[in-house]
Amino acid sequence: MSADYTVQGSVAVVTLNNPPVNGLGLATRSASVDAIRRAEADPGIEAIVLTGAGKAFSGGADIREFNSPKALTEPTLHTLIRVVEDCSKPVVAAVHSVCMGGGLELALGCHYRVALPGAQIALPEVKLGLLPGAGGTQRLPRVVGLEMALDMVVTGTPVLSEKLAGTALFDEVFAAGTDLLAASIAFAGKVAAQRPLPKVRARAVGHPDRDAFLATARAAVKARSGAFPAPLECVETVAASATLPFEEGLAFERARFLHLMQTPESKALRHAFMAERAASKLPDVPADTPVRRIERAAVVGAGTMGGGIAMNFANAGIPVTVLETSQEALDKGLATIRKNYENSVRKGKLVQDKAEQRIGLITGTLSYEDIAGADIVIEAVFEDMGVKESVFRQLDAVMKQGAILASNTSTLDLDRIAAFTGRPQDVIGLHFFSPANVMRLLEIVRGKETGKDVLATAMALSKKIKKLGVVSGVCDGFIGNRMLEQYLRQAFFLLEEGALPEQVDAAMEGFGFAMGPFRMSDLAGNDVGWYIRKRRAVESPHIAYSKTADLLCEQGRFGQKTGAGWYDYQPGERKxxxxxxxxxMVERHSAELGLVRRPIANSEIVERLVYALVNEGAKILEEGIALRASDIDMVYLSGYGFPLHRGGPMFYAETVGLPKVLEAIRGYAAGRHGEAWLPAPLLERLAQEGKGFAG
Structure with missing residues (x-):
């Protein structure tokens, strides 16, 4: 976590050394300032090369110092850049691999910049609800032009170094395979005597029709930025580079950066950023835990879910065999997989050769013997314990030793499933979300006997197939669906009391959900919830449910797949x-219950549905089903359409204030179906102690 200092002839080499991406933490900033000043004071040094060790020049701010005093302790990044820029000897940034955020801002403070091709150049702060805060919005337009700079800052999208070779950002982009350090030292030698030293701040920002361009940019960014204020702030700070003197532009940038730091949207995005990284850390599973090799996979079931799961493996280059019980079902499943790939080709998301290559990795069979050699098999059959038992007993009989036996169950007891085998240590839950080839979330369910190596393998596999793996303990519904059940209970109760599906959906979508509960149910299939409620009636008869959804299903209105659900659908349309x-039906059912329907405010709808999630989430956290509150947030952000700008249900509850949330829950507990609102003990304790879930 420092900067290394070496000398080659008359050139000092300062190497940022803070793995894995040379984040510009306090120790690295301090060491870099010391190194630059040391080189400047040495009469034998004529020029300085600044580069990064390992696989990055610098990825920017050190995420380990986010929201800590170290981020603002001197020397700050501003101070480091000023020391570099004001150095009396030329400083050459030798860029490779990754140069992002504060790393790019540091490079822009150097007098010269050289690079290898393939380096990713970006200012991605907007993805955290921020803008570049160390001069990036003022310096980048001066070297790549107003339009390119605005696009890079507003989108945060990386651009390869060779595509910037014709701009003033780089003085030279070397040929592939060049020894970067040697070439940079040679370049530094050439410019060692150059005076005055060039500074990016001295360059002007020109544009032939600046005002018209900026007006168009403002309108376009406003139209697509939604609930997030950062993109428009990015436009204004980049615009300042063309309308204000450099120092005034820097001050404006700093003011807007500090403003965005305090917005709830940025806090939510930064929370999600950190939460995603925390999700992969398991306290009792060391990072060096051996993992099993996954070179061949199998999926039992060629339905919508099974086919989607198979596509994940093929997309990652892993051969996969799909098992079905009939040739007709198998042919239909494989045809759907092919159609999905062809749709991707038609939409320009995949080239034909790649599609054929992936299709070629997927084979079908009707025999368990044909999947015996797979390293992992995932069961994706009907959500019924009897069906699961039959499948797992057969898998136990045929699968090779060391194979991982996974279930895609969304609610059932994984420990019971594991008990159907003689190798419970090899059994794990891999709960994909539909459509499995699209949705990013993967709930990884850890049974009481699941081996640590199996868990570590599942986490590694989730990354390989580009999923966000979140670990859950065993309970009915795990994290996501257990909470969803309480969310839907409240939605159905609201129908009895006076709301209609379209009002509830509009309220939740207004809050920021991608889809309201009734549109979501129609998409997933209302028969899925119906089956679970039937099971609940037997296993937990004391839990009260609205009969409204059952009345719907009794008419065969299962959603989009039947052309009718909570909504009507025209043939071939999903609107x-x-x-x-x-x-x-809803109004008649209210009358049958003896209820007088009342106007229900959208605010009550949002509060009841979201707080139902929070309360159940607190119970899940206290029971140890979820390792941390942020894991619950990641489940809901990546699998259930919870609005990203609100950070997930548990984070949102903290922004509202846990005492206020608890007060509302107690109020609902005093009303109709109050048993559904039993406050979580953890929520009560934290509210009383003035603490949050994160602690």
Whole structure:
């Protein structure tokens, strides 16, 4: 976590050395300032090369110092850049691999910049709800032009160094395979006597039609930035580079950066950023835990879920065999997989050769013997314990020793499933979300006997197939669906009391959900929830449910797949149309219950549904089903459409204030179906102690 100092002839080499991406933490900043000043004071040094060790020049700020006093302790990044820029000897940034955020801002403070091709150049702060805060919005337009700089800052998208070779950002982009250090030292020798030293701040920002361009940019960014304020702030700070003197532009940038730091949207994005990284850390599974090799996979079931799961393996280059019980079901499943790939080609998301290559990795079979050699097999059959038992007993009989036996169950007891085998240590839950080839979340369910190496393998596999793996303990519904059940209970109760599906959906979508509960249920299939409620009636008869959803399902209105659910659907279309039949059914059911329907405010709808998630999440956290509150947030952000700008249900509850959340829950507990609102003991304790879930 420092900067190394070496000398080659008359050139000092300062190497940022803070693995894994040379984050510009306090120790690294301090060592870098000392190194630059040391080289400047040495009469034998004529020039300085600044580079990064390992696989990055610098990825920017050290995420380990986010929200800590170290981030603002001197020398700050501003101070380091000023020391570099004001150095009396030329400083050459030797860029490779990754040069992002504060790393790029540091390079822009150097007098010269050289690079290898393939380096990713970016200012990605907007993805954290921020803008570059160390001169990036003022210096980048001066070297790549107003339009390119604005695009890079507003989107945060990396650009390869060779594509910037024709700009003033780089003085030279070397040929591939060049020894970067040797070439940079040679370049430094050439410019050692150059005076005055060039400074990016001295360059002007020109544009032939600046005002019209900026007006168009403002309108376009406003139209697509949604709930997030950062993109528009990025436009204004980049615009300042063309309208204000450099120092005034820097001051404006700093003011807008500090403003964004305090916005709830940025806090939510930074929380999600850190939460995603925390999700992969398991306290009792060391990072060096051996993992099993996954070179061949199998999936039992060629339905929508099984086919999607198979595509994940093929997309990662892993051959996969899909097992079905009939040739008709197998042919239909394989045809759907091919159609999905062809759709991707038609939409320009995949080239034909790649699609054929992936399709070629997927084979079908009707025999368990044909999957016996797979390293992992995932069961994706009907959500019924009897069906699961039959599958796992057969898998136990045929699969090779050391194979991982995984279940895609969304609610059932994984420990019971594991008990159907003689190798419970090899059994794990891998709960994919539909469509499995699209949705990013993967709930990794850890049974009481699941081996640590199996868990570590599952976490590594989730990354390989580009999923976000979040570990859950065993309970009915795990993290996501257990919470969702309480969310849906409240949605159905609201229908009895006076709301209609379209109002509830509009309220939740207004809050920021990608889809309201009734549109979501129609998409997933209302029969799925119906089956679970039937099981609940047997296993937990004391839990009260609205009968409204059952009345819907009794009419065969299962959603989009039947052309009717909570909404009506025209043939071949997915647009939800409010249903007169559903309205009449809901109103009639309220009357049968003896309830006088009342106007329900959207604010009550949002509060009841979101706080139902929070309360159940607190119970899950206290029971140890989830390792941390941020894991719950990642489940809901990546799998259930919870609004990203609100940071997840547990983070959102903290922004509201846990005492206020608890007060509302107690209020609902005093009303109808109060048993559904039993406050979580953890929530009560934290609210009383003035603490948050993160602690």
């Amino acid at each position: 939800a149309q409010p249903s007169a039949w559903v309205r009449d």
